[in-house]
Amino acid sequence: MHRTKRGIALLLTLVAVAGLAACGSDDDETTDTTATSAQSTTGGNGSTANGKQPADNDQPSIETIVVRNGEPVGGSAELEYDAGEQVRFRVSSNEADEVHVHGYDIGEEVPAGGTATISFPADIEGIFEIELHGSEKQIAELRVNP
């Protein structure tokens, strides 16, 4: 009989572990994000992340992604929206390039030393890369939640 109990005890341990893992996942997300943006800068001139905050849907200021020499300053940005909202962000670059939003397949030219404003309805759910066509670098990640 004690074998039965041992089996059940093992099972409960597993459940507990799975439960803890689920609870921990929220914390992990923040650490991972930092790791990602810190990583992305290594390819550039080694400048540290400054002032690039993850988008938090604050309406008045539009997220601006600054690109220098084909690299996003401060690493890849994160844009997060709920389905049905309007995605809106700016890209300014010292070199001419084309911003490409994957999945939505939206392209927008940025003139050298200029700024492009990109706006479209968030009507496809999922995670999408936003990259520069010329330098082929990812400048942001777009998340559209249901």
Place this chain on the structure above:
Amino acid sequence: MSLLPYAHALVARQDLPIPAWLFAWGASIVLIVSFFALSVGWRKPRFEDENWRPLRAGLSRALLGWPAQVLCGAIGVFLLGVAIYSGLRGTEAPDRNFTLTFIFVTVWLGFPLFSVVFGNVFKPFNPWRAVGRAVGGGFAAIAGQPAARLEYPERLGRWPAAIGLLAFVWLEIVYGVSGGVAVGLSPHPAAIAAVVYSTYTLAMMALFGVEKWCERGEILSVYFGMFAQLGSFGTKEGRLGARKPLAAAGRWAAVPGSVAVVLASIATTSFDGGQEGVFQSAMFDTFDWLIDVGFEATASRRITSTLFMALCFAGVALVYWIGVRGMATVRGAPSLRKLWTGFAHTLIPIAFAYLVAHYFSLFVYQEQAQFTYLLSDPLGTTTTDLFGTASAGVDYRLLSANAIWYVQVGALVIGHVVALTLAHDRAVAYWGDYRQAARSQYWMLAVMVAFTCFGLYLLSVANS
């Protein structure tokens, strides 16, 4: 995200992680179902006999007769040729070239799906088998005797396929890393790999015989054949028949190396899912450490991914081994070796559930590309428009995030139930005594819960 790219560069969209509430529901259902399974356990094995009965002779002749065989074989050879040609001559853009989507999505993910439903449908389309049989038949006709064969060493069993499976996935998602944008393996190296693999396969078929190599060493045949064991159609002595679903799986793992094949399947899918979330920060750390030690970036990426893929395999094998060790402590247990192979088939549904959970949306989206622009313009050079669909695109609105989540969680839960069913049935057959059998199954239950909850966990932290 851009540091460790993966083969999904094919698709422009990634799945959102399943939300916490769905994870909680999924895990709860798994546990409730599991305890319920313990209480309703049947006392006589039900899946030991596959109860095969032939279908009508006319149907059997039509599907297995030589015209069908020649036609299917020719289709297989033709498509392999197209894949190699487009890889060599086409664009290097992974999403615009026929080769990558065809090999890694349509074939690699499509055949497991069809095999689970219908049985071994890859066999007639296998291009190497078709070539091997044609050459063998030609030789026999000219020489008046069949070609000499080496005896396949049975000790090797399915080991060549198990190692090949790991190598295949390694090539797909580890080797193909090239920094910056996510690009996985590019079409050109994929085509070269296909040529190398074709040469190797044909050589092995010449040595050991076409059918023998398909059963033991040819990666795709063995891998798809594994899923086909769950299906309800099978052939016996050249006749097509229907059988009890799942029941054919029971004898599949008796061949050495089969356990490694199913473990490798679960491990590689876990790795691919985990590198997008669960393992991401650990992989970053390893990568950084390797850079510090003095490796260059690509080498560091490959070493990191190889290491984590190996860890996945070790982890999956360890969980199964603990379950087997545990069962061996129950009175009346057969030998460890018999348990180790005897319960391996119960992991096939888990392996399939993992595949569905991780690649369902990729498959649905990428097949739209496969059957529109990749078919009309296989080279991706905008020089052809064979079916007038070259300018079509993928409709990413086809699936909502919720639909994907429900399919993912549903697949894992159903896979879990089927796995428990097979394990309970095998235990009843091995122990004879119902009570001891049920006792042994606490261990397998723990194994299955571990795999299913890990699968859910992988989904819940994907792409973070």
